[in-house]
Amino acid sequence: MVEKLIIGAIAGDIIGNEYAAEGRMPERPDLAALKARFTCNSVMTVAVMDSLLNGRDYTRNLQRYTKDFPGRGYGAAFLRWISQDDPKPYHSWNNGAALRVSPIGFAGRTLPEVVEEAARCARVSHNHPDGVKGAEAVAAAVFLAKNGRSKKEIREHIEADYGYDLSRTIEGISPGYYYDQSTQGSVPEALLAFLDSNGFEHAMSLALSLGDKSGTITSITGALAQAYYKEIPAYMVNPVVSRLTPEMYEIIEEFSKNWPLSLFH
Numbered sequence: 001m002v003e004k005l006i007i008g009a010i011a012g013d014i015i016g017n018e019y020a021a022e023g024r025m026p027e028r029p030d031l032a033a034l035k036a037r038f039t040c041n042s043v044m045t046v047a048v049m050d051s052l053l054n055g056r057d058y059t060r061n062l063q064r065y066t067k068d069f070p071g072r073g074y075g076a077a078f079l080r081w082i083s084q085d086d087p088k089p090y091h092s093w094n095n096g097a098a099l100r101v102s103p104i105g106f107a108g109r110t111l112p113e114v115v116e117e118a119a120r121c122a123r124v125s126h127n128h129p130d131g132v133k134g135a136e137a138v139a140a141a142v143f144l145a146k147n148g149r150s151k152k153e154i155r156e157h158i159e160a161d162y163g164y165d166l167s168r169t170i171e172g173i174s175p176g177y178y179y180d181q182s183t184q185g186s187v188p189e190a191l192l193a194f195l196d197s198n199g200f201e202h203a204m205s206l207a208l209s210l211g212d213k214s215g216t217i218t219s220i221t222g223a224l225a226q227a228y229y230k231e232i233p234a235y236m237v238n239p240v241v242s243r244l245t246p247e248m249y250e251i252i253e254e255f256s257k258n259w260p261l262s263l264f265h
Contacts, residue, residue: 012222105142
């Protein structure tokens with residue numbers, strides 16, 4: 001059933017791609033009329049799902065998916081990495097690895113396992129300590145959210161283990177916020193949009209209030225919000241699913257059956 005699909009990150013990607021330039025989402029958006037399509041954030045998320053499902057090497061799978069889905073907004077450094085026969089990590093501190101690791105948080109059995117796997121997934125490309133830290137933080141927060149931890153517990157854990165300042169609020173930072181592609185300048189903001197929210201739709205609105213290019217942030221916020229709230233509003237689900245290719249849908253469906261939202265470890 002489509003409402004059980006783990007598509008929070010993808011919904012966030014598409015919704016953010018549509019409304020980020022406006023810095024707001026309509027109170028009741030007509031998602032069926034969206035012009036936006038999914039970006040590299042969704043492609044890489046599904047690639048990680050595929051790797052977890054089928055035991056495929058992260059590097060080769062990320063390369064394969066990028067070639068299968070060209071022109072989706074990949075960064076220049078990532079494209080250079082993808083094009084190599086034997087790609088080596090390029091010491092990136094940006095949020096690319098953090099954007100793809102949410103499936104690890106959904107699939108992991110223990111928090112240490114999740115953190116270790118997120119680091120392994122990140123280091124194939126984004127091996128700067130900040131790049132790895134951002135990926136670990138997102139995967140850990142998704143795991144905690146999925147498994148019923150309170151927002152207070154999630155906030156305290158991320159602050160203690162990763163040093164992000166989560167004492168701020170989206171309302172307080174949005175007036176002067178300018179999008180920063182570094183993990184340090186975007187992952188905490190994505191976490192705050194989730195922590196300040198009262199539902200999936202509200203989380204999207206808060207993330208989008210950060211303005212232009214906040215579509216990247218909505219991808220992370222969407223994964224966290226679905227993990228915690230366990231649902232995406234019904235009117236959002238079908239328009240998002242309709243934009244997936246059959247190959248993507250098949251992977252997402254199988255992943256969601258293997259690691260359902262309702263399963264607590």
